[in-house]
Amino acid sequence: xxxxxxxxxxxxxxxxxxxxxxxxxxxxxxxxxxxxxxxxxxxxxxxxxxxxxxxxxxxxxxxxxxxxxxxxxxxxxxxxxxxxxxxxxxxxxxxxxxxxxxxxxxxxxxxxxxxxxxxxxxxxxxxxxxxxxxxxxxxxxxxxxxxxxxxxxxxxxxxxxxxxxxxxxxxxxxxxxxxxxxxxxxxxxxxxxxxxxxxxxxxxxxxxxxxxxxxxxxxxxxxxxxxxxxxxxxxxxxxxxxxxxxxxxxxxxxxxxxxxxxxxxxxxxxxxxxxxxxxxxxxxxxxxxxxxxxxxxxxxxxxxxxxxxxxxxxxxxxxxxxxxxxxxxxxxxxxx
Amino acid sequence: xxxxxxxxxxxxxxxxxxxxxxxxxxxxxxxxxxxxxxxxxxxxxxxxxxxxxxxxxxxxxxxxxxxxxxxxxxxxxxxxxxxxxxxxxxxxxxxxxxxxxxxxxxxxxxxxxxxxxxxxxxxxxxxxxxxxxxxxxxxxxxxxxxxxxxxxxxxxxxxxxxxxxxxxxxxxxxxxx
Numbered sequence: 001x002x003x004x005x006x007x008x009x010x011x012x013x014x015x016x017x018x019x020x021x022x023x024x025x026x027x028x029x030x031x032x033x034x035x036x037x038x039x040x041x042x043x044x045x046x047x048x049x050x051x052x053x054x055x056x057x058x059x060x061x062x063x064x065x066x067x068x069x070x071x072x073x074x075x076x077x078x079x080x081x082x083x084x085x086x087x088x089x090x091x092x093x094x095x096x097x098x099x100x101x102x103x104x105x106x107x108x109x110x111x112x113x114x115x116x117x118x119x120x121x122x123x124x125x126x127x128x129x130x131x132x133x134x135x136x137x138x139x140x141x142x143x144x145x146x147x148x149x150x151x152x153x154x155x156x157x158x159x160x161x162x163x164x165x166x167x168x169x170x171x172x173x174x175x176x177x178x179x180x181x182x183x184x185x186x187x188x189x190x191x192x193x194x195x196x197x198x199x200x201x202x203x204x205x206x207x208x209x210x211x212x213x214x215x216x217x218x219x220x221x222x223x224x225x226x227x228x229x230x231x232x233x234x235x236x237x238x239x240x241x242x243x244x245x246x247x248x249x250x251x252x253x254x255x256x257x258x259x260x261x262x263x264x265x266x267x268x269x270x271x272x273x274x275x276x277x278x279x280x281x282x283x284x285x286x287x288x289x290x291x292x293x294x295x296x297x298x299x300x301x302x303x304x305x306x307x308x309x310x311x312x313x314x315x316x317x318x319x320x321x322x323x324x325x326x327x328x329x330x331x332x333x334x335x336x
Numbered sequence: 337x338x339x340x341x342x343x344x345x346x347x348x349x350x351x352x353x354x355x356x357x358x359x360x361x362x363x364x365x366x367x368x369x370x371x372x373x374x375x376x377x378x379x380x381x382x383x384x385x386x387x388x389x390x391x392x393x394x395x396x397x398x399x400x401x402x403x404x405x406x407x408x409x410x411x412x413x414x415x416x417x418x419x420x421x422x423x424x425x426x427x428x429x430x431x432x433x434x435x436x437x438x439x440x441x442x443x444x445x446x447x448x449x450x451x452x453x454x455x456x457x458x459x460x461x462x463x464x465x466x467x468x469x470x471x472x473x474x475x476x477x478x479x480x481x482x483x484x485x486x487x488x489x490x491x492x493x494x495x496x497x498x499x500x501x502x503x504x505x506x507x508x509x510x511x512x513x
Contacts, residue, residue, distance in 0.1 A: 204446035206446050206447060207411075207447065208449050269451060292412065293414035295411060308447075
């Protein structure tokens with residue numbers, strides 16, 4: 001228990017329930033980034049007005065695989081219909097070649113590309129690009145509904161760092177989210193790479209970034225009954241792989257974060273370290289296991305959950321811009 | 337208090353003693369074996385410890401330690417904490433070039449749990465060089481072993497004209513630039 005050097009840490013350890021609740025003002029998010037530790041991160045407001053909840057509701061409660069994308073060359077918004085046609089022709093051609101063959105009925109894939117101007121951080125960001133693949137079974141009647149089988153979304157939320165430096169003719173949409181079968185992701189990715197000369201890379205999230213996320217999201221204002229804050233660790237180098245799941249009551253987690261955070265609206269690396277050290281010390285006191293030696297693979301809060309392989313699920317529409325902003329920043333740091 | 341001191345024992349002829357301190361024993365073993373495989377013209381003793389202070393019962397049997405290498409695994413915050421608490425048990429005069437920080441596991445950027453900035457600050461605070469390596473890869477393991485061997489030679493006084501203090505002055509120069 002004497003490991004944590006900060007006063008804040010030693011104050012919170014004895015019993016998490018005895019802490020006073022923090023003032024109920026709205027939490028704004030600090031920025032992740034490759035800045036030196038100790039420097040306060042200026043927060044960016046998550047402006048709700050820019051994001052129309054209906055249009056972006058499709059992003060919620062789906063497990064999205066994350067990719068970072070280099071800027072797209074000569075993407076013309078006026079030609080989205082043409083692109084959709086070319087992409088569906090490409091998918092059909094690949095199917096005939098024997099790839100992406102689905103066992104069962106022959107399915108016709110329809111492609112739809114659309115621009116989503118609501119999904120962006122500021123006016124400096126490009127409007128998001130949404131790709132939807134829907135299937136219509138050939139056997140069924142003509143009136144059957146199209147079933148959406150795959151979603152892909154290129155977006156940039158406060159990605160000024162990258163868009164400032166991109167030359168003319170390039171569209172900067174560094175974050176790509178995909179939901180659906182991997183074979184479609186591969187097909188769409190290949191087509192975009194060939195057509196717009198960009199590069200897709202899987203965005204993995206390091207344990208350090210995951211601890212940032214849990215510290216920020218655990219401190220979010222809760223307006224209704226929330227699910228527990230859960231951390232999943234994997235223990236390396238054992239004969240049998242061992243996963244440890246550590247669940248914390250959301251009120252306690254928020255109370256802990258509120259005592260650790262010094263300035264509202266700013267988050268420093270030191271504060272995140274202290275927060276995590278408190279959680280580790282608490283666990284060690286009860287179970288005599290050093291979680292700091294294990295690898296943090298997944299974090300789950302009421303706002304969102306994230307897995308180190310680059311899979312994210314966003315649960316709360318209010319914090320959607322904030323989460324996307326973090327992910328955009330991660331994507332940009334991977335590109336650069 | 338069992339504090340490691342650099343000059344409290346007499347040196348043995350034509351030998352060098354290296355102490356590896358780190359929480360990962362398997363990795364220490366690998367590195368120690370790699371160092372022992374290297375060609376050298378003096379005898380080496382490698383001591384492995386998970387943390388300091390060293391047990392005082394065997395203190396009279398222990399030779400004088402020439403170089404202490406603190407191993408930090410970038411994937412484990414626990415190893416950094418372990419090193420930080422162990423540093424308190426090293427006498428200040430050791431930090432005149434006879435201590436070095438070795439950061440392992442840097443091959444996997446996506447698994448890092450520690451901020452590299454924190455480690456560099458640690459190196460600056462203790463005036464000691466910080467080496468980054470990936471011991472899982474054989475080539476880099478061999479190269480790291482060679483570097484540590486060379487440093488050990490200098491710290492044990494086997495290179496005429498060069499002492500451990502030169503590490504400190506080398507670090508100072510690049511920092512000011």
